[in-house]
Amino acid sequence: MSSTIKVLLAEDQSMVREALAALLGLEDDIEVVAQVARGDEVLPAAREHDIDVALLDIEMPGATGIEAAAVLHRELPAVKLVVLTTFGRPGYLRSAMEAGADAFLVKDAPAAQLAEAVRKVLAGERVIDPTLAAAALAEGANPLTDREREVLRAAEDGSTNAELAAALHLSQGTVRNYLSTAIQKLAVRNRAEAVRTAREKGWL
Amino acid sequence: MSSTIKVLLAEDQSMVREALAALLGLEDDIEVVAQVARGDEVLPAAREHDIDVALLDIEMPGATGIEAAAVLHRELPAVKLVVLTTFGRPGYLRSAMEAGADAFLVKDAPAAQLAEAVRKVLAGERVIDPTLAAAALAEGANPLTDREREVLRAAEDGSTNAELAAALHLSQGTVRNYLSTAIQKLAVRNRAEAVRTAREKGWL
DNA sequence: CTCGTCGTATGACATCTGTCATCCGGCAGT
DNA sequence: ACTGCCGGATGACAGATGTCATACGACGAG
Structure with missing residues (x-):
């Protein structure tokens, strides 16, 4: 491993955010170089810190993690995007993928999957819960105008x-x-x- | 310090639970000796592990953290109770206190407060956000039958x-x-x- | 014993909500 | 040019919802 993976962590609840940072901090090859609590702080922080991976919670003030993902995908296409959420809603998965996300994790998945996902997206892989993917496909597109x-x-x-x-x-x-x-x-x-x-x- | 503080962690979202465990694991004087994902698993786990403090999320399947707190308070009165929640609802605070909680924390408080709260309740102190306490008092009791x-x-x-x-x-x-x-x-x-x-x- | 409150119920009434038919202008396909 | 869909609107109607008065038995506080 040449150097550590630089991660930006976006999550509005401080306690959860810092806990996730502690969790990732246990991994030798991963370093959380920036933390933000709002969706609209993601891009500036990402620009400032030259990150490899952005870890984005969906439910955030300012802008959702999905909106932040779309912006990052456009402005800093080299950054890999991991979207994290409490709610495994198929429509969320769909929007996240459309916004350019590389991984989609639900918070009740085992914690080990987080570091795993970070490594995998950096290796060019995509990480998606198969059950959720099936549900998203089965459900069809949003019928509402x-x-x-x-x-x-x-x-x-x-x-x-x-x-x-x-x-x-x-x-x-x-x-x-x-x-x-x-x-x-x-x-x-x-x-x-x-x-x-x-x-x-x-x-x- | 005679020995480490033994903590039970109850929180349904694995990723958050394990992250919180990692966070607490960084503290030398605290040890997470049991983790559960459901409210109704709290009492059995507490019995088995001889814990000092229970850290209870409110939103859980099986039984809420508040219900679990009430049960623990009755069955194992020596165990100190820290209630943790996403939502800073005054009514939650009220119910938590009535259930015998020693501390009430919201997840968007700084992470440092978590370990702090664990130590304080063990020292016999109560930990409550003053703003929330004021709101709970100002709001009055539940008027609904x-x-x-x-x-x-x-x-x-x-x-x-x-x-x-x-x-x-x-x-x-x-x-x-x-x-x-x-x-x-x-x-x-x-x-x-x-x-x-x-x-x-x-x-x- | 009496008063107030709760749980439960009914009937009458006014308003809100959901459905449907129908209409118009704009705009994208074919 | 025609067709269909979207945004927007109206009017009519049926059914759901919210309000109010009223009633009764149970129960606790005084």
């Missing part, structure tokens, strides 16, 4: 049609139409279930 | 009144009454918002 997603996202907190209409500059009837079509596409019975299953599939 | 909570919990996934009535062996009208009073108590405008704010406050 942009607007439908927007309305669903806005409806998540329990806003009424009137509030949604005001917030999105739409008529109340249009809001209901979008929700109605979304409900049908998702084969559920009301907006709450629609929001739920769309989230679950990673389609929001 | 048992049944209202049950119905709200059941309504979380978007079930209709008919489904809720069937699931809870109630009449449809009664379900609506409970939801109505819950909505009023929480000062919101529909069940979705009610579920949301109740969750947020840790009242479910």
Whole structure:
């Protein structure tokens, strides 16, 4: 091994981030050279530190790990991307791969897989949970239009049609139409279930 | 230092759990002697390993960290309890303290606080984020009755009144009454918002 | 014993939500 | 040029939801 693998770690929960850093620190060939807590701090930190691999949590303020991955892929294509998430949602996997991720790990996988994944992506391999990959393929693509997603996202907190209409500059009837079509596409019975299953599939 | 502090670590996400173990492993005076991934495995593991401190994540299958804390407090009162959670919900803090927790940490606190908390609880101190403590006190107690909570919990996934009535062996009208009073108590405008704010406050 | 609260229930009413048909303008394929 | 889809809108209707008054038995506090 010529020199250590330089890793950027992006994860918003300090305790988890520093714990993961400690875990990776146990590996002789890996060095965590930068840590950030927000998605929008990833690119600047990556530029500053000349890293080999970026380890990105999806759920972060500022920008999601997937958005950060897309930016890194465009701006620093040599950097390998490992996306890490609590939720093994097939839609997340799909978006992550589209954003140029080289590996996709869920946090309830064994810890040993983390260092493994870092080494493998650097060797040019891709690391993906086969079960999840199958699920992502089986599920098909996101059937929702942009607007439908927007309305669903806005409806998540329990806003009424009137509030949604005001917030999105739409008529109340249009809001209901979008929700109605979304409900049908998702084969559920009301907006709450629609929001739920769309989230679950990673389609929001 | 007479001997090392023996810690049980309960957290369902392997990667996080093992990372936290690695973090604690860096401390000379602390030793993680047992790890479990489910709330209902806490007591047996604690019995087997003769531990000083239990570190309990709240969000776990089997039983929540708070439930596990209550059980440990009753069965092994000598064991100190550190409750750890992603969500700094005041209601969680309240329940954790009622369950006999000695420390309450949120995962986005600095990692150093974890080892600190372990040492402090062993020394008989209590460790609580002052901001969170203030919020818990300011918020007052949970105003919802048992049944209202049950119905709200059941309504979380978007079930209709008919489904809720069937699931809870109630009449449809009664379900609506409970939801109505819950909505009023929480000062919101529909069940979705009610579920949301109740969750947020840790009242479910 | 009485008062308040909880769990449960009903009926009536007003409003919100979900569905459907229908329409328009824009834009991408063929 | 035609077809189809998307974004946007309206109106009508049925069904779900939220509110309110009211009722009853159980139970704990006073």
